[in-house]
Amino acid sequence: VNxxxxxxxxxxxxxxxKGFYKKASELNVPILVHGVSDFMCYGIRQIDKHPPFSQxxxxxVLGFPFEMQIVISSLILGGVLDxxxxxxxxxxxxxxxxxxxxxxRLTGDAYAWLTSKSEEERKQDxxxxxxxxxxxxxxxxxxxxxxxxxxxxxxxxxxLSVEVFEQLLPYTIGAYGSDNLVLGSDYPHPDTFFPYTIPxxxxxxxxxxxxxxxxxxxNAERLLGI
Numbered sequence: 696v697n698x699x700x701x702x703x704x705x706x707x708x709x710x711x712x713k714g715f716y717k718k719a720s721e722l723n724v725p726i727l728v729h730g731v732s733d734f735m736c737y738g739i740r741q742i743d744k745h746p747p748f749s750q751x752x753x754x755x756v757l758g759f760p761f762e763m764q765i766v767i768s769s770l771i772l773g774g775v776l777d778x779x780x781x782x783x784x785x786x787x788x789x790x791x792x793x794x795x796x797x798x799x800r801l802t803g804d805a806y807a808w809l810t811s812k813s814e815e816e817r818k819q820d821x822x823x824x825x826x827x828x829x830x831x832x833x834x835x836x837x838x839x840x841x842x843x844x845x846x847x848x849x850x851x852x853x854x855l856s857v858e859v860f861e862q863l864l865p866y867t868i869g870a871y872g873s874d875n876l877v878l879g880s881d882y883p884h885p886d887t888f889f890p891y892t893i894p895x896x897x898x899x900x901x902x903x904x905x906x907x908x909x910x911x912x913x914n915a916e917r918l919l920g921i
Contacts, residue, residue, distance in 0.1 A: 696719060696724055696726055697726075697727045697728075697729065698726055698727070698728055699728070699729060699730070699731045700729070700730050700731055700762040700763065700765075701731065701762075701766075706765070706766060706769040706773070707728070707770055707775070708769040708772075708773025708774070713778075716775065716778075716779045716782055717779065719779075719782060720781045720782050723781065723920065725784070725854070725918050725919065726782065726783070726785070727784075727785045727787060728763070728766060728784055728785065728786050728787065729759075729787045729788065730758060730763060730787075730788060730789075755788065759788045759789060759790075760789050760793040763786045763789030763790070763793070763794075764789070764793055764794070767784075767786065767789075767794070767853060768797065768801060768846075770784065771801065771842060771846050771849050772842060774842060776842075776849050776852050777842055777843045777844075780852070782852060783852055783854060783918060784852060784854065785854035785855070785856065785877065785918060786853065786855050788856060788858070788879065788881070789855055789856070790858075791855050791857055791861055791863060791867040792861060792863030792864075792867060794853075794855055795863065795866060795867040795870055795871065798846060798847045798850070798870075798871065801846035802846045802847045810841065847871070850871050850872075850875055851875065853875060854876070854877055854914070854918055855875060855877070856876075856879030857876050857877065857878055857879060857910055858879055858881070859878075859888055859892055859895040859896050859899070860888075864876075864901070865902055868906055873906040873909045873910060873914070874909065874914060876906075876909065876910045876914060877910065877914050877915045877918060878892065878893070878896060878910050878911055878912075878915070880892040896910065896911055
């Protein structure tokens with residue numbers, strides 16, 4: 696089943712989607728997520744219209760990856776993966792390098808800060824941040840219940856599509872393994888490498904033959920139950 700990075704302008708941890716997640720979990724159906732770039736990264740879409748950015752289409756270069764990282768963060772920190780531990784999401788065109796960096800930041804920075812504080816201390820810290828950032832009125836949204844695991848420990852629920860030009864692929868595999876990576880061709884868009892996607896993957900020298908087999912098909916077979 697497919698879903699966008701937002702539903703009517705709401706992130707994917709909105710309580711309105713609980714019934715949908717419950718049914719997807721019961722049916723053991725993976726949820727494929729694709730960016731729309733009309734919500735959180737609206738500014739990027741506008742920049743797209745101006746040279747020299749229009750030459751490279753920042754919607755795809757930055758818009759989709761940024762949206763994906765926001766959505767992944769909301770699913771983890773919003774408790775969706777705690778409530779539905781069997782759910783599997785597959786994020787398309789999100790960039791595996793962006794994901795690896797996100798996990799580093801979420802676990803090493805955000806989660807480390809959360810778990811080192813009591814609820815009252817977090818509220819006090821939030822008040823100080825509000826004063827510094829001139830945001831205000833945010834202390835009331837500090838969550839009472841923290842997530843059950845470190846953010847990087849939810850990786851088994853999160854699949855990512857791999858594009859064959861991604862030079863950070865070996866780093867991501869080294870940090871988080873290759874069991875959650877599937878190949879994306881972006882067919883039939885004009886910037887696709889299809890029908891040379893598989894040959895280009897097989898020519899990559901920085902990843903092992905076993906990792907290539909997983910990315911080329913084995914992981915997708917397991918994800919889709921085929």
